[in-house]
Amino acid sequence: MSVAAGLGPPLAVLAELTHRCPLQCPYCSNPLELVGKERELATEAWKRVIDEAAALGVLQIHFSGGEPTVRRDLEDLIRHARAADLYTNLITSGIGVDEARIKSLADAGLDHIQLSIQDTEALSADRIAGTHNSLQKKLAVAGWIRAAGFPLTLNAVVHRQNLERLEAMIELAVELGAQRLEVAHVQYYGWALTNRAALMPSRAQLDRATEIVEQARKRLTGRLIIDYVVPDYYAQRPKACMGGWGRRFINITPEGRALPCHAAETIKTLQFDNVLDRSLAEIWNQSSAFTRFRGTDWMPDPCRSCDRREIDWGGCRCQALALAGDAELTDPACALSPSHDAMRAMAEVDAASSETKFTYRRLKARSAL
Amino acid sequence: MSADEETTVPRLAQGVRLKFDAARDGWVVLAPERIIVPEETALEILRKCDGERSLAAIIDELAADYDAPRDVIADDVRALMSELTAKGLLRP
Numbered sequence: 001m002s003v004a005a006g007l008g009p010p011l012a013v014l015a016e017l018t019h020r021c022p023l024q025c026p027y028c029s030n031p032l033e034l035v036g037k038e039r040e041l042a043t044e045a046w047k048r049v050i051d052e053a054a055a056l057g058v059l060q061i062h063f064s065g066g067e068p069t070v071r072r073d074l075e076d077l078i079r080h081a082r083a084a085d086l087y088t089n090l091i092t093s094g095i096g097v098d099e100a101r102i103k104s105l106a107d108a109g110l111d112h113i114q115l116s117i118q119d120t121e122a123l124s125a126d127r128i129a130g131t132h133n134s135l136q137k138k139l140a141v142a143g144w145i146r147a148a149g150f151p152l153t154l155n156a157v158v159h160r161q162n163l164e165r166l167e168a169m170i171e172l173a174v175e176l177g178a179q180r181l182e183v184a185h186v187q188y189y190g191w192a193l194t195n196r197a198a199l200m201p202s203r204a205q206l207d208r209a210t211e212i213v214e215q216a217r218k219r220l221t222g223r224l225i226i227d228y229v230v231p232d233y234y235a236q237r238p239k240a241c242m243g244g245w246g247r248r249f250i251n252i253t254p255e256g257r258a259l260p261c262h263a264a265e266t267i268k269t270l271q272f273d274n275v276l277d278r279s280l281a282e283i284w285n286q287s288s289a290f291t292r293f294r295g296t297d298w299m300p301d302p303c304r305s306c307d308r309r310e311i312d313w314g315g316c317r318c319q320a321l322a323l324a325g326d327a328e329l330t331d332p333a334c335a336l337s338p339s340h341d342a343m344r345a346m347a348e349v350d351a352a353s354s355e356t357k358f359t360y361r362r363l364k365a366r367s368a369l
Numbered sequence: 370m371s372a373d374e375e376t377t378v379p380r381l382a383q384g385v386r387l388k389f390d391a392a393r394d395g396w397v398v399l400a401p402e403r404i405i406v407p408e409e410t411a412l413e414i415l416r417k418c419d420g421e422r423s424l425a426a427i428i429d430e431l432a433a434d435y436d437a438p439r440d441v442i443a444d445d446v447r448a449l450m451s452e453l454t455a456k457g458l459l460r461p
Binding site: 012059150151 | 382383384386388390391392393397399401402404454455456457461
C-alpha cells in the first residue's frame with residue numbers, strides 16, 4: 001500500500017499539559033529532559049489545539065502529564081473539549097487532588113478518570129513513587145471518583161519490584177468499583193530504560209503474570225475489563241506501537257511539540273513541529289516527523305516483505321534506535337531482527353540483577369541554549 | 370426472559386457515549402479509552418438503550434422494524450445485550 005492510502009484522521013490526542021508531577025516514578029514515560037512550567041502552553045493555545053483536533057476528526061482527548069491536575073485551567077480545557085464534542089479522559093496520579101476538585105471535574109463534564117497505583121503495599125508504593133502516604137491518598141481519591149459518578153480505570157504499571165502483588169492489584173480494582181484495570185508492564189524508554197536493571201521481570205514472572213490476568217479475565221467477565229500490555233523484551237513479534245506510526249495518535253508535549261508517540265523525541269534525526277507554528281491538520285498530513293515512518297514504504301527487510309507488516313507496522317522506532325542503534329531498522333522485539341537475541345540476553349541479565357535502587361524521575365533545570 | 374425482566378430499562382454503561390462521527394461518516398461508541406465501531410444490529414440496540422425505553426419496548430420496536438416473530442427477536446436481543454454488557458458497554 002502507499003503511504004497515504006486509507007489514512008484517516010487521528011482517533012485521539014494525548015495532551016501532556018505539564019511535566020510537573022508530585023511523583024517521581026522511575027518508569028515515567030516523559031522524556032529525560034523535562035519541560036519546566038515557564039515553557040508550558042497557555043490556556044488559549046490548548047483551546048485552539050482542541051478545536052483543531054475536533055475539526056480534524058479526533059474523537060478522544062486524554063489529559064495527561066506529568067500530573068495534569070496541577071494545571072488550574074484543567075476544568076476550563078475539559079469544558080472546551082466537551083463543547084467541541086470530544087470524549088474527555090483524565091490520566092492522574094490522584095496526588096494533590098481533593099474531593100472538591102473531583103466534583104469540579106465532574107461539573108466540567110469530564111467523561112472518565114484513569115487513576116494510577118504503584119503497588120498495593122503502602123511502603124513499596126511510596127518507594128516506587130518517591131513520596132509519602134501515596135497509597136492511602138489514592139484510595140481516598142478512588143472513593144471520591146466513584147462517589148462523583150465517574151467510571152474509573154485503575155492503572156498499574158508492573159515490574160520486578162511489584163509484580164508479586166498482581167493478584168492483590170486485581171482485587172483492589174474490584175473493591176474500588178473500577179470498571180477497567182490496566183496492567184501495563186514497563187515499556188523501556190527514557191526513565192524506564194535508565195532503570196531497566198531494577199525493573200525487568202524474569203520470564204517466569206512474566207508468564208505467571210499473564211496466567212493471573214487470563215484467569216482473572218474469565219472470573220470477572222462483565223465486572224472488570226482488564227487491559228494487559230506485555231513487555232516486548234520476551235516477545236517474538238513486536239507490538240503495533242501506537243497502533244502504527246502516525247496512524248491513530250498525536251501526542252502533544254507541554255511546550256506544544258506534536259509527536260507520533262511520547263518517546264519520539266529520542267529520535268534526534270526527526271524534526272517535530274510545534275502546534276504554535278502549524279495547524280494540527282498540517283502536522284498530521286504533511287509534517288516530516290509524522291510521514292517519516294507512516295505506512296510501509298519506509299520499511300527495510302525483513303519488515304518490507306513480511307506478512308505482518310500491516311499488523312505491527314514495523315513495531316517501535318524508538319526501540320529500534322535504543323537497542324539496534326538506528327530508528328530505521330526492524331524493531332529488535334521481532335525474532336527476525338539481527339538484534340533480537342541481544343535484546344533477550346539483556347533482559348535476562350537485567351532480570352537476574354540484584355539491583356533494587358531507582359534513578360528517580362526529576363525535573364532538572366535545562367541549560368539555556 | 371420473564372415479563373418482569375422486560376420492565377427493566379437498559380442503559381449505556383457509565384462513561385459510554387454514542388456519537389455520529391462526521392469525519393468518518395458513521396456512528397462510533399466512545400468508551401473509557403476505547404473507540405468501537407459497532408455492527409449494525411448492535412448499534413440499533415445501543416441507540417434504543419436511552420434510559421427511557423424498557424426492554425419490552427425495545428423488543429417490540431425491533432420486532433416491528435424487522436417484521437419478525439417477537440420471541441425470535443427477544444432471544445437475539447438478549448444474546449446481544451449480554452455480549453454488550455460483557456464488553457462493558459451496557460450497565461450490568
